[in-house]
Amino acid sequence: MSTDPLAAPDTARDASAGWEAVVGSIGPKVRALRRERGLTLQQLAHAADVSTASVHKVERGDMVPTVTTLLKIAGALAVPVRFFVEDSEPTHAAVLTRFGDAVRTGPVVITGPPDRFRSSGTVARLEPGEERPGLRRAGETLLVVLEGRLDVEVAEARYTVSAGEALHFPSWLEHRCRNSGETTAEIVAVDVPDV
Incomplete structure (x- = not known):
């Protein structure tokens, strides 16, 4: 003292x-x-x-x-x-998200708080025939197919992305995903906004 x-x-x-x-x-x-x-x-x-x-x-x-x-x-x-x-000092360096079967009921956000992390991630399932338009914004998207197959259209180019494959593209381009397969497709989409 x-x-x-x-x-x-x-x-x-x-x-x-x-x-x-x-x-x-x-x-x-x-x-x-x-x-x-x-x-x-x-x-x-x-x-x-x-x-x-x-x-x-x-x-x-x-x-x-x-x-x-x-x-x-x-x-x-x-x-x-x-x-x-508010004091939001993180008590841990990492954020663990458990999603398991929750993804069956809709997309699950797998991202930590936006004041700590730039990127955002989502796990989703698309049923056969289901289509989803992409959100256009500055930045980039990494799309990983865990199960099934997706047809992805990015700025008029078409890609077939199968389980174990990924597609990386600028998010500001018009894009959409469609499950044209006969089984459910499970995907992880990671978005990184532009600086």
């Missing part, structure tokens, strides 16, 4: 370190959500009605946003403002 009467108490230093960590995490959280939603800096700024320079400075940690700016950004990203100020 310090004998200096002017020295800050340990609790004050701990509190200061706590809020500094929260403020320091705002920019990375904004950037991660913007990327996860496939938005450019300009698109987010327009949606939030703030300048592009402000969004850029917030993301880089060069500026602490005002409450008003943070509310606007949170609204544009469709998250509560508390998302940016």
Whole structure:
């Protein structure tokens, strides 16, 4: 314990370190959500009605946003403002997702929180004859077929992707998947948004 009467108490230093960590995490959280939603800096700024320079400075940690700016950004990203100020230090370096039989009832997201990871993944099953259009956005998609076979159309080119094969393509191209086989196709789709 310090004998200096002017020295800050340990609790004050701990509190200061706590809020500094929260403020320091705002920019990375904004950037991660913007990327996860496939938005450019300009698109987010327009949606939030703030300048592009402000969004850029917030993301880089060069500026602490005002409450008003943070509310606007949170609204544009469709998250509560508390998302940016809650202490969300990960307790573990990795995120384990168990999906097992859950994928039988629909696609299962196999992704960690967007404030920590850029990519997003989904496990899905397509029944024979089922077709799904792809979501067009800046970035890339890696499609892995675990079981069955898929016909994938990417910008008018057609590919047949069988079990044990993968197809990697820019997500901004028009694309769709169709199970033209006679058995269920099980796939993993990993999307990485553009920076």
